[in-house]
Amino acid sequence: MQPEISPLDPADQPTVDAIQQLRVAVEAVTVPDFPPPCPVEFRASLTHQVSFHRTERYVARLDGVPAGYLTIGLPQRENQEGASVGLAVHPDHRRRGVGRALHAHLIQRLAELGRKRYYADTVASLPDGPERLVAGAEFATAMGAKAALPEVRRRLDLTTVPEQVWRELGASARSAAAGYQVVTWQDRTPDEYAADAGYLDGRLISDAPTGDLVLDAPVIDVSRLREKEAMLAAYQLRSYSAGAVHEQTGRLVALTTIGRQHNAPWHAWQWITLVDPEHRGHRLGALVKVANLQFALAHEPQLRVVDTWNAAVNEHMISINEAMGFRPVDRWVSWQQEV
Structure with a gap:
């Protein structure tokens, strides 16, 4: 039937x-x-x-x-x-x-x-990782889709990493970030940073590795940012963000956000982490990620794990995540099919 x-x-x-x-x-x-x-x-x-x-x-x-x-x-x-x-x-x-x-x-x-095309994701096992079903990748291949971007999911198990690790990493990053101030917020972006936060969010597609995926970078203005925040509020998704403000100009030049869904206070997803190209080389990525983790933990006492994804070629962000205690769990593939 x-x-x-x-x-x-x-x-x-x-x-x-x-x-x-x-x-x-x-x-x-x-x-x-x-x-x-x-x-x-x-x-x-x-x-x-x-x-x-x-x-x-x-x-x-x-x-x-x-x-x-x-x-x-x-x-x-x-x-x-x-x-x-x-x-x-x-x-x-x-x-x-x-x-x-x-x-x-x-x-x-x-x-x-x-x-003209669609995108979809599947998960597979790493050599030393937990077993994952192969049905998704087999189905994508059978349907004619092509593997376009390999990624690895890494998980931070907060119960296994001493807080001293993050304190030392944060202190080391701060020593290289003279002239920048860390700011944090929950859910709604403060008005004074909204335009810069939208700009940084919009750069993610163009700055992060995308393999063979055919994607246009979005333009995210304040209106669109607020619309997205209203959507997350309707979903009862809670988010925590940290940014680096360039003291000389007052501009928000680095941003990271993690979010947790309503039914899982023990778990968070790492969303965007991005540093404006003109301000790279000051360890701002590590600075804001550590600050944001500490900020989220102060508000989420039940939080135990954080999941993040990195393209295999994104060595810089992988190094930051590894230093924070993230460890590989499984392999993911973004598939693309022309229709």
């Missing part, structure tokens, strides 16, 4: 609940050390709209039971020829054509939208 595919209706509460359960089940077998997908964030994402991005969601049913889930992320300003994709099949319904049916629907829908 062929799966039946239809859009996910946010008002269809039983199906929304079933898809949330599917997401949890998939994560449990794919990356079991991740926190479970947050139901608050998921339900808010179904209704909260932003001007710079739109998401389409589809459910695949077998005998009326939700068995697969497809998301198509559609940038509305830059990258209008591409789409980010998430495709998940419940572990109890695999090897029954659900994934292929959703992929065929994806290709058809991208053609209708005039999108």
Whole structure:
């Protein structure tokens, strides 16, 4: 029997609940050390709209039971020829054509939208790391996608690193950062730093390694930054940021942010870390990352682990993370397919 595919209706509460359960089940077998997908964030994402991005969601049913889930992320300003994709099949319904049916629907829908390529991620094992399923990479290859960017996830286990390590690393970074002041904030960026924070966030695509991915760097002005912050607030995602201010000009020239989802106070995701090219060479990356970790810990007493990703060629950021105590866990690949 062929799966039946239809859009996910946010008002269809039983199906929304079933898809949330599917997401949890998939994560449990794919990356079991991740926190479970947050139901608050998921339900808010179904209704909260932003001007710079739109998401389409589809459910695949077998005998009326939700068995697969497809998301198509559609940038509305830059990258209008591409789409980010998430495709998940419940572990109890695999090897029954659900994934292929959703992929065929994806290709058809991208053609209708005039999108020329999509991006998706998979996880795999490192030689000495925990075992990960190979199904994701095998499926991507079978569908014709090409591996475009290899990355490694590293995890900081806060229970295994003495605080002295961060104090010494921070002190060493401060000795090279004369003329810069560290500032911190939770959630909403202070008005005086908003324009610079948007500029730094927008540089991430152009400054960080992106391999063979075809991506345009976004332009993030204050209005878009505030819109993104409102979205995170709707998702009940809590964030902590640290920046370096150049004392001579008053400009925010380095920025790092970590965030935690509502249902996992023990876990945080490392988001952006970026230093303006004109201010590199002063160890500002290490300075703000250590300061931000200490800032977050002061507000999140249950925090135990932080996860981050680095492209294999990003040696400078890897060295900072390793010095802080991050250690490799698994290998990730960003796939790209022209359609």
